[in-house]
Structures are given as C-alpha cells and as structure tokens.
Amino acid sequence: MEISVKFKKTVYAALAVAMLPLLVPGAAHADSPKARVLELRDACDKASWDVEFPGLCTRSTGSVTLPEFREELADGGDGAWWIRQRAIGLDQGDAIEATNVGGIIHTFTEVDTFGKGCVEEWNKAVTETVDNCDFGKFLGTLVPAGTSSAAQHPAVGVHKFQCLVHPWMRTTVTVKKS
Numbered sequence: 001m002e003i004s005v006k007f008k009k010t011v012y013a014a015l016a017v018a019m020l021p022l023l024v025p026g027a028a029h030a031d032s033p034k035a036r037v038l039e040l041r042d043a044c045d046k047a048s049w050d051v052e053f054p055g056l057c058t059r060s061t062g063s064v065t066l067p068e069f070r071e072e073l074a075d076g077g078d079g080a081w082w083i084r085q086r087a088i089g090l091d092q093g094d095a096i097e098a099t100n101v102g103g104i105i106h107t108f109t110e111v112d113t114f115g116k117g118c119v120e121e122w123n124k125a126v127t128e129t130v131d132n133c134d135f136g137k138f139l140g141t142l143v144p145a146g147t148s149s150a151a152q153h154p155a156v157g158v159h160k161f162q163c164l165v166h167p168w169m170r171t172t173v174t175v176k177k178s
C-alpha cells in the first residue's frame with residue numbers, strides 16, 4: 001500500500017513538472033533561445049514540369065505549369081516561389097532553419113548582396129548584376145523538397161539569404177543583441 005502511494009506521488013510530481021510549461025506559457029523558457037523555421041515555398045505542377053525536367057518537381061504543391069512559371073520571369077519571378085518570412089527578427093542566440101514545404105529543390109544561402117543564382121534562365125527574373133553562384137555554397141545549402149536545413153545561429157547584425165535556384169526567393173534576418 002505504501003509503495004503504491006509513493007508511486008502515485010512520484011507520477012503526479014513528474015506530471016506536474018512536465019505540464020508546467022503548458023500551464024505557464026513561457027515560464028520555463030523566458031529567456032532561452034528560440035528556434036525559428038522559415039518556409040521555402042513553391043507551387044510546381046509536377047505533370048508539366050516533368051515534360052522538360054523529369055523528376056525535378058518531386059511532388060505537386062500547386063498548379064503553376066512550367067510555361068506559366070516561365071512567363072513570370074519577366075515580372076520578377078513567380079510569386080508562389082517565395083520564402084514565407086520575407087523578413088524576420090531574432091534575438092542573439094536564436095536559431096533559424098529553412099524547411100522546404102514546396103515540391104522543388106531550393107537553396108537557403110547567405111549572401112552579402114542579393115543577386116543572381118546558379119540557373120541562367122531563372123536569373124532573367126532579377127535585375128542585379130551581382131553573381132552569387134558559388135558552386136560549393138550551392139551544394140552546401142541545398143534544401144530538397146520535404147527536408148530542412150541544419151539549424152544555424154546567426155551573429156548579431158543583418159543577414160541576407162536567398163535561393164540560388166530561384167534568386168527572387170529572399171529574406172532578411174535581423175539579429176539584435178540580447
């Protein structure tokens with residue numbers, strides 16, 4: 001009997017500790033670093049993309065056909081290809097990662113200045129002359145559809161990230177001193 005009471009007390013105590021953060025939001029993590037997830041999005045229509053680039057659109061996440069996508073290059077690139085957080089503010093120590101919720105491969109690449117990426121035809125969408133295509137960086141920052149980049153902790157300051165496949169996919173991350 002005594003063992004059973006002790007056991008119950010232990011279980012209740014463990015539950016209380018486990019639930020504390022739920023009962024008092026933020027109490028357990030008041031000043032601890034946050035992890036922020038940036039979403040890389042697109043709306044590729046697999047059937048039409050497969051005609052020219054078999055397998056590139058690994059899953060349909062929208063209805064933008066390849067011809068429709070091409071038409072938007074003259075207008076700065078298709079708006080359905082974007083980073084959902086166009087700008088984000090972080091505190092020192094916070095982590096960010098990029099997750100590809102689209103159907104096509106993207107990169108999440110830090111650059112000094114926004115500019116061109118590594119796909120010549122898609123570069124028509126941007127006007128900058130700066131060329132950010134660095135093949136090592138490209139390979140090192142690829143985020144295939146359905147995957148996430150490794151978490152990183154940007155230093156205090158302003159950081160620019162863009163996709164080196166679709167160079168109009170951009171975000172600015174501002175980290176302030178905590």
Ligand SMILES: [Cu+2]
Binds near residue numbers: 081105106107
């Ligand atoms: Cu992209």
